[in-house]
Amino acid sequence: MKALVWHGEGDIRLDTVDDPAILDPNDAIVRITRSAICGTDLHFIRGTMSGMKEGTILGHEAVGEVTAVGKAVRRFAPGDRVIVSSTMSCGVCWQCRAGHTAQCDTANPNGPQAGTCFFGGPETTGPVNGLQAEYARIPWASNTLTSIPDNVSDEQAILLSDIFPTSWFGAQLAGIQRGDTVAVYGAGIVGQLAIASAFRQGASRVFAIDGIETRLVQALDQNADVVNFNSEDPVEALMEATAGIGVDAVIDAVGVDAQRPSSGPAAAKAEEQAEQFEQEVSEVAPETNVQGENWVPGNAPSQVSQWSVETVRKYGRIGIIGVYGPTMTSYPIGQAMNKNLTIRMGNCDHRSVTPPLVDLVASGVFDPTRFITQHEPISDVVDAYLNFDRREEGWLKTVLTTD
Ligand SMILES: NC(=O)c1ccc[n+]([C@@H]2O[C@H](COP(=O)([O-])OP(=O)(O)OC[C@H]3O[C@@H](n4cnc5c(N)ncnc54)[C@H](O)[C@@H]3O)[C@@H](O)[C@H]2O)c1
Numbered sequence: 125m126k127a128l129v130w131h132g133e134g135d136i137r138l139d140t141v142d143d144p145a146i147l148d149p150n151d152a153i154v155r156i157t158r159s160a161i162c163g164t165d166l167h168f169i170r171g172t173m174s175g176m177k178e179g180t181i182l183g184h185e186a187v188g189e190v191t192a193v194g195k196a197v198r199r200f201a202p203g204d205r206v207i208v209s210s211t212m213s214c215g216v217c218w219q220c221r222a223g224h225t226a227q228c229d230t231a232n233p234n235g236p237q238a239g240t241c242f243f244g245g246p247e248t249t250g251p252v253n254g255l256q257a258e259y260a261r262i263p264w265a266s267n268t269l270t271s272i273p274d275n276v277s278d279e280q281a282i283l284l285s286d287i288f289p290t291s292w293f294g295a296q297l298a299g300i301q302r303g304d305t306v307a308v309y310g311a312g313i314v315g316q317l318a319i320a321s322a323f324r325q326g327a328s329r330v331f332a333i334d335g336i337e338t339r340l341v342q343a344l345d346q347n348a349d350v351v352n353f354n355s356e357d358p359v360e361a362l363m364e365a366t367a368g369i370g371v372d373a374v375i376d377a378v379g380v381d382a383q384r385p386s387s388g389p390a391a392a393k394a395e396e397q398a399e400q401f402e403q404e405v406s407e408v409a410p411e412t413n414v415q416g417e418n419w420v421p422g423n424a425p426s427q428v429s430q431w432s433v434e435t436v437r438k439y440g441r442i443g444i445i446g447v448y449g450p451t452m453t454s455y456p457i458g459q460a461m462n463k464n465l466t467i468r469m470g471n472c473d474h475r476s477v478t479p480p481l482v483d484l485v486a487s488g489v490f491d492p493t494r495f496i497t498q499h500e501p502i503s504d505v506v507d508a509y510l511n512f513d514r515r516e517e518g519w520l521k522t523v524l525t526t527d
């Protein structure tokens with residue numbers, strides 16, 4: 125079958141590889157009908173999340189049809205249409221029963237302390253071959269797969285594989301309450317759905333901060349107040365807009381590839397920290413492979429952490445869903461401590477977050493398809509990555525088709 129394979133930083137190829145097979149009674153095989161490219165995938169190719177193993181198939185977002193199941197899989201049978209959750213979980217251990225399925229004690233083959241097990245990630249996360257392929261082996265299928273109702277199309281279901289649950293989870297981590305004023309850093313697809321989630325969880329006002337105008341326009345379409353960090357200082361803008369108090373809650377939907385302002389009043393401040401940011405980049409990305417405008421690591425890994433702490437009110441709440449690899453060590457902890465902040469973070473507990481969101485989509489209350497901007501056949505996947513990585517205008521979310 126065809127699959128997108130990670131060969132090194134800046135080196136991904138559409139290869140012909142062996143079809144997957146059932147290796148464990150809890151496995152299923154799924155024929156992928158739609159997969160998607162995520163901002164998380166970019167970290168691995170830019171090198172800002174290190175530790176990938178050559179030969180790993182990339183991708184952790186997909187929907188498809190079950191073609192085979194292992195003996196222990198009772199909930200699914202060949203022919204079933206399914207959402208594949210990005211993270212795997214056993215459903216049996218203490219963490220799973222508490223709903224903390226991203227920290228399942230069983231799924232990660234590196235042991236209970238190894239943390240989240242997800243498709244197409246670094247060695248410490250499995251590694252488990254990913255979903256940007258024609259077929260995939262799904263470990264712990266009973267818990268990792270979710271049925272798609274008949275009235276939900278594959279197109280509507282693809283954002284339920286990772287993005288919508290992650291963004292909803294981010295709003296929950298930020299403890300959104302009725303009436304809250306919220307800042308969402310990052311207006312990529314995760315930020316967009318974090319805006320949607322924050323409003324649906326009760327926020328009355330949401331600020332979206334990014335440096336890409338077209339993405340801010342999409343945030344504006346959702347009734348967010350927008351701040352372009354290349355023309356305004358987000359700290360000044362948010363403090364002014366909140367009568368000097370700060371926002372009640374922040375969602376970080378950027379992560380380690382954060383960039384610093386290239387123009388405007390915030391650029392000079394960021395420039396003063398250039399040395400610190402460079403040090404952070406060398407820690408998080410020991411290997412890089414920049415090719416022209418492609419695969420360039422973000423030049424300010426802690427920029428969003430700093431802005432989050434500076435713009436949230438005293439006793440405010442921060443939810444971090446933007447991904448930071450284990451080698452990222454800097455965070456403005458002193459400033460956060462002295463404001464009595466609550467900071468929660470992590471990988472999405474897909475299995476426990478997703479089911480009610482499927483109902484939101486099935487009932488027509490929320491249609492995620494409006495956020496999908498590109499459809500590409502898997503044969504063009506490398507080009508699609510190059511465009512998305514360069515943040516080409518309009519490339520917010522790419523769905524890959526295999527039919
Ligand atoms: N926790 C989870 O389970 C989970 C799941 C999916 C994705 N993620 C993470 O969410 C993040 C966003 O994913 P995406 O697909 O939307 O990625 P993306 O790359 O499309 O979007 C990131 C956005 O952040 C913006 N940005 C860069 N620097 C910024 C700054 N200083 N301030 C504000 N905005 C800034 C970029 O312009 C871009 O629009 C990534 O880090 C990804 O790894 C986490």
Ligand SMILES: [Zn+2]
Pocket residue numbers: 162163164184185210286287
């Ligand atoms: Zn993703």
Ligand SMILES: [Zn+2]
Pocket residue numbers: 213214215216217218219220221227228229230231
């Ligand atoms: Zn478990």
